[in-house]
Amino acid sequence: MTGSKTTSRVWAMFRQNKLAAGGLVFILLSIVAATLGYLIMPDDTPLANNMSVQLSVKHPGAGFMLLRIKKAERVDTVNIFSKMIFGQPDAYREVPITGYHFKADSIYVDEYIGDEDAPEKHAYNIFEVYTGQKPVYKNGLVNFVLPNGKQQQVNAGDAIYKRVSDEISGRQIITRTFILGSDIYGRDVLSRAILGARVSLAVGFLAVLISLIIGVLIGAAAGYFGGWVDAVLSWVMNILWSLPALLLVIAISFALGKGMWQIFVAVGLSMWVEVARLVRGQVLAVKRLEYVEAARALGFSHRRIIIKHILPNISGPVLVIAASNFASAILLESGLSFLGFGAQPPMPTWGGMIKEHYGYIVMDAAYLAIIPGLAIMLTVFAFNLLTTGLRDAFDIKSQNIRI
Numbered sequence: 001m002t003g004s005k006t007t008s009r010v011w012a013m014f015r016q017n018k019l020a021a022g023g024l025v026f027i028l029l030s031i032v033a034a035t036l037g038y039l040i041m042p043d044d045t046p047l048a049n050n051m052s053v054q055l056s057v058k059h060p061g062a063g064f065m066l067l068r069i070k071k072a073e074r075v076d077t078v079n080i081f082s083k084m085i086f087g088q089p090d091a092y093r094e095v096p097i098t099g100y101h102f103k104a105d106s107i108y109v110d111e112y113i114g115d116e117d118a119p120e121k122h123a124y125n126i127f128e129v130y131t132g133q134k135p136v137y138k139n140g141l142v143n144f145v146l147p148n149g150k151q152q153q154v155n156a157g158d159a160i161y162k163r164v165s166d167e168i169s170g171r172q173i174i175t176r177t178f179i180l181g182s183d184i185y186g187r188d189v190l191s192r193a194i195l196g197a198r199v200s201l202a203v204g205f206l207a208v209l210i211s212l213i214i215g216v217l218i219g220a221a222a223g224y225f226g227g228w229v230d231a232v233l234s235w236v237m238n239i240l241w242s243l244p245a246l247l248l249v250i251a252i253s254f255a256l257g258k259g260m261w262q263i264f265v266a267v268g269l270s271m272w273v274e275v276a277r278l279v280r281g282q283v284l285a286v287k288r289l290e291y292v293e294a295a296r297a298l299g300f301s302h303r304r305i306i307i308k309h310i311l312p313n314i315s316g317p318v319l320v321i322a323a324s325n326f327a328s329a330i331l332l333e334s335g336l337s338f339l340g341f342g343a344q345p346p347m348p349t350w351g352g353m354i355k356e357h358y359g360y361i362v363m364d365a366a367y368l369a370i371i372p373g374l375a376i377m378l379t380v381f382a383f384n385l386l387t388t389g390l391r392d393a394f395d396i397k398s399q400n401i402r403i
Contacts, residue, residue, distance in 0.1 A: 010316070013393040020389020023382035030379060034198035038087040039080070042179070043191035046087040049346040052186035054096050054113055055178075057365050060189075063177040067100065067109055068092035069124065070132030070172075092172070095122075100173065102126065102165045105135075105142075126164050129172065180371055183357065189368065192348035193375055199349045200379065203263055204329040208322050210268025215275025216318065220306050222276070223283025234280070240273045249332055253341045260343050267332050271325050278321050282314040316394030323390055327383035334376050350376050 015021055038044040055064060075091035096112040098119045107126050110119035127135040127144040135144035142160060143153050154160045180189040222233040240248070252266035286292060287310065295305045311318075336342040337351030345352065350372040357368035 010393045014389050017389040017392060020385050020392075023385030023389070026378065026382040027386065030197055030382075031201060033194055034201050035084075037084055037195060037198055039084050041188075041191040041194050042176070043188040044083065044088050045090045047346045048087075048187060048191035048195050048348055050090060050094070050187060052094060052096060052182075054111075055182050055186040056184050057360070057368070058178050058182040058186075059365070060179060060181040060367060061177065062181065063175055064096050064112065065098065066174050066176055067095045067097050067107075067124075067129070068172040068174065069095060069129050072132045097173075102161075105161055107165070107168065126161065126168060129168055130164050181365070181367055183353070183368055189353075189371060192353060193350070193371060195348045196350040196353060196372060197375065197379075199260075199343055199347065200330045200333055200376075203260075203267060203333040204326045206264040207267035207271060207329040207332075208325050210265065211271035211275050211325055212318070212322060214268070215272035216279050216311070218272070219276035219279025220283050220311065223280040224287055224302065224306055224310070226284075230280070233276070237273050237276055237280075241277070245270050245328070245332060246335055249336060250339070250341060253336065258341060258344055260347070263333060263336060263342050266336075267329050270332070271328065274325065275318070275321055278317055279314065282317055283310055286310050286313055316390070320387055320390045320394065323383055323387040327380045327387070330376065330380055330383070 033040065041048060043050045058064075069092060071091055071093055075089050078086070078088055095109070097109040098112050100107055100109040102108075105126055106123045107129060108121065108123050111122050112119055125135065127133075127142065131145050133145040135142050137143075141153050141155060143151065145151050178188055178190070180193065183189055183192070218233055218237070222230045222237075248270045249266045252269055253262060256262040256265060283306075292305060292309055295309050300309075333342055333349070334351035334354075337349040338355045339351075340355070342351060343349050353372040354369050357365070360366060360368045361370070
């Protein structure tokens with residue numbers, strides 16, 4: 001009952017802080033968007049890596065007409081859960097066009113190659129555009145493979161040409177709008193920013209989880225047992241505390257190699273010291289209280305006293321440092337990606353997007369670097385607001401916590 005009352009009191013105080021509540025709402029919306037991922041992204045291909053060089057560096061809101069040509073190789077449609085996690089491989093090749101018309105068994109298009117160049121005229125066979133396979137003409141008949149894989153033989157005449165042309169006009173000629181523009185490779189910036197949120201939040205969550213597991217274990221052991229145990233563990237913590245976090249992460253990344261899981265481990269291993277120092281101080285204060293002394297007198301084991309009696313009573317400061325470290329983890333991951341130590345291309349990350357486009361800040365496409373920069377800033381700011389709200393809700397006035 002006491003724990004329930006405490007939780008209700010903390011939540012009531014937290015809700016009174018409008019900025020902190022707003023930060024929590026922003027974080028929850030970011031988590032929802034990152035979780036849904038490919039289901040809400042304009043470009044749902046794996047890693048949002050659908051390139052169209054002709055459409056590179058297009059400003060936000062730019063719209064283009066595209067002719068979608070069926071690929072020859074078969075591409076299976078994945079279920080909704082696979083699509084949400086991994087994306088849907090595109091079964092079509094996209095060609096930007098400015099106009100088109102049909103004539104007999106061909107579609108004539110004006111292919112867009114740039115704002116300053118005249119469109120190039122190309123002709124494609126309508127059956128090849130529609131099915132991805134070249135048709136066979138023989139004795140006045142047309143043999144072609146339908147999109148479902150079945151072969152069909154029809155008389156070469158206006159009726160079949162009209163039907164296929166209508167299908168192409170209705171389904172394979174589309175208009176795409178780049179809401180946040182396109183990058184230097186013609187990829188959709190909005191899609192890559194959403195996928196970058198998934199990477200940053202995943203790194204933050206796993207890094208904080210790793211740091212909490214290691215930090216709580218070491219900090220609790222140092223504070224509870226004291227003596228030579230505390231001296232040795234405190235010496236290790238002080239050595240690591242003196243090292244700059246980014247340099248420590250880079251050193252760990254060098255040892256582990258480049259990749260996603262290496263980033264999880266590297267960032268987590270660089271952040272446990274803050275948690276351990278906080279937990280050690282809290283345990284030193286709590287272990288002298290009467291209920292801990294009573295637990296010892298009753299013969300409870302050290303593990304039970306730490307897990308059942310001490311850690312639940314220092315959960316507030318631990319939650320605060322976890323929220324603070326989440327923001328630090330996002331900054332570290334972005335910095336590593338900018339330096340080339342994070343997730344490797346074509347995996348989209350906010351830091352990697354800035355690295356690819358920071359030169360455009362002084363040009364007419366500054367949005368390419370500003371958009372991921374704003375995403376980093378707003379997310380870190382939201383976690384800092386959450387940290388402040390939790391600190392005030394738990395009434396933590398003088399803890400060794402970095403905000």
